[in-house]
Amino acid sequence: MPQHVQGVIAPGRNEPVRVETIVIPDPGPGEAVVKIQACGVCHTDLHYKQGAINDEFPFLLGHEAAGIVESVGEGVTDVTPGDFVVLNWRAVCGTCRACERGRPWYCFATHNAKQKMTLLDGTELSPALGIGAFAEKTLVAAGQCTKVDPTVAPEVAGLLGCGVMAGIGAAINTGNVGRGDTVAVIGCGGVGDAAIVGSRLAGAAKIIAVDIDDRKLDKAREMGATHTVNSRSSDAVEAIRELTGGFGADVVIEAVGRPETYEQAFYARDLAGTVVLVGVPSPEMKLELPLLDVFGRGGALKSSWYGDCLPSRDFPMLIDLHQQGRIDLAAFVTETIGLGDVEKAFARMHEGDVLRSVVVL
CATH class of the missing domain: 3.90.180.10 (Medium-chain alcohol dehydrogenases, catalytic domain)
Incomplete structure (x- = not known):
């Protein structure tokens, strides 16, 4: 009834x-x-x-x-x-x-x-x-x-x-963050902070949080970011390169979903590095990049659907990690x-x- x-x-x-x-x-x-x-x-x-x-x-x-x-x-x-x-x-x-x-x-x-x-x-x-x-x-x-x-x-x-799985999965499943990697996360809302948690869980050596709000950057540090960049007052790409020996990050996770932040992610990665788009763009947004740069920088440009998760596998695992105090x-x-x-x-x-x-x- x-x-x-x-x-x-x-x-x-x-x-x-x-x-x-x-x-x-x-x-x-x-x-x-x-x-x-x-x-x-x-x-x-x-x-x-x-x-x-x-x-x-x-x-x-x-x-x-x-x-x-x-x-x-x-x-x-x-x-x-x-x-x-x-x-x-x-x-x-x-x-x-x-x-x-x-x-x-x-x-x-x-x-x-x-x-x-x-x-x-x-x-x-x-x-x-x-x-x-x-x-x-x-x-x-x-x-x-x-x-x-x-x-x-x-x-x-x-x-x-939704959000926590999307962010953790963007790091672990889509970005394949590994031990010793350098990771930059652009956008430190719920999904971005979850990507920070996922990167730390995967053993990343350096996790750089990027946002325009110092309050969010403070929270990102609490979640496990090792460095923060306020992109309102600093050039995000240059700051990430400076923090990675001039090379760029191995994995850059874009958790905003805007063309300008995606472009930052593209140029802030190391040669043969990976960009993961987990931020959701709106239908009217367009992206323009020099095709030669796409070819010449190599690596991978990925979109992360729901953190590429398998709920039956990932939800119980993350709950167990939470219960163990690991996240x-x-x-x-x-x-x-x-x-x-x-x-x-x-x-x-x-x-x-x-x-x-x-x-x-």
């Missing part, structure tokens, strides 16, 4: 978000209803509100979440009611050409729930990244549920659902808030006051 719950919707481009009653259908084949315990406020949710991703309003926001499986549909065997799960937005299909070649983290046919959640008047909602977790409960594809250690705090576990996921949580505070959280995000606001239900 359909359930009525409270959730946060974005009704139209740049309109204030509001709490509405959401209708959650019973799970169909391959689907699950999850009772949300915590959900991080991610910059991608702000992009949805601004219409920077698409215009399929109204959106049910929220996607960086953890909770308890309440019910499952026909054919679901990987999770059962009562399981504590982190939600992911790339549920792999297992049958596309990437999956069949043993590279499921590149799955080209990821899937979401087939049924739609709605408002009381029947208006269909577009769930952010196929999840929609700023709500007391949500409907997802069962493959979007990843079981993890139930003793971890939900507000910590949920962060793996501090709780350090990403600046504040916990309620459903009615999401609009204020967006304002704080815009002002650079928080690393992560987390909605706790």
Whole structure:
């Protein structure tokens, strides 16, 4: 029987978000209803509100979440009611050409729930990244549920659902940061700081954090950066080269998603070094680079989709590392808030006051 719950919707481009009653259908084949315990406020949710991703309003926001499986549909065997799960937005299909070649983290046919959640008047909602977790409960594809250690705090576990996984994965999975490497991270929000954590975990010898906000650079040092560069007052490329013996970094992770910061990343890497783009650009952005420089500098230019993660492998591993004290996921949580505070959280995000606001239900 359909359930009525409270959730946060974005009704139209740049309109204030509001709490509405959401209708959650019973799970169909391959689907699950999850009772949300915590959900991080991610910059991608702000992009949805601004219409920077698409215009399929109204959106049910929220996607960086953890909770308890309440019910499952026909054919679901990987999770059962009562399981504590982190939600992911790339549920792999297992049958596309990437999956069949043993590279499921590149799955080209990821899937979401087939049924739609709605408002009381029947208006269909577009769930952010196929999840929609700023709500007391949500409907997802069962493959979007990843079981993890139930003793971890939900507000910590949920962060793996997007930003923290994207950043750690950009360093470890996409950038292949290794022991003794030099790494530069451009943009020190949640994803950039997670890339710093990932680089430290991988054994990088030098981690250079770049941002225009000294508050964020101070936090980056707490997360493991060995050096910081304020690119508002210094030339980022020259500063990175100076800190790396004139060569540039082995891996440069761009966590902003803008042409000018990508260009900095391109020229701040060593010859045959790697650039990883994990910041999300908007559709109108264009990049222009001399093709001779692309050829002559060698190396690799990579984009990192969700940190090239495999949730079933990476989420439990990172939770275990957190439980062992080897990474501090709780350090990403600046504040916990309620459903009615999401609009204020967006304002704080815009002002650079928080690393992560987390909605706790």
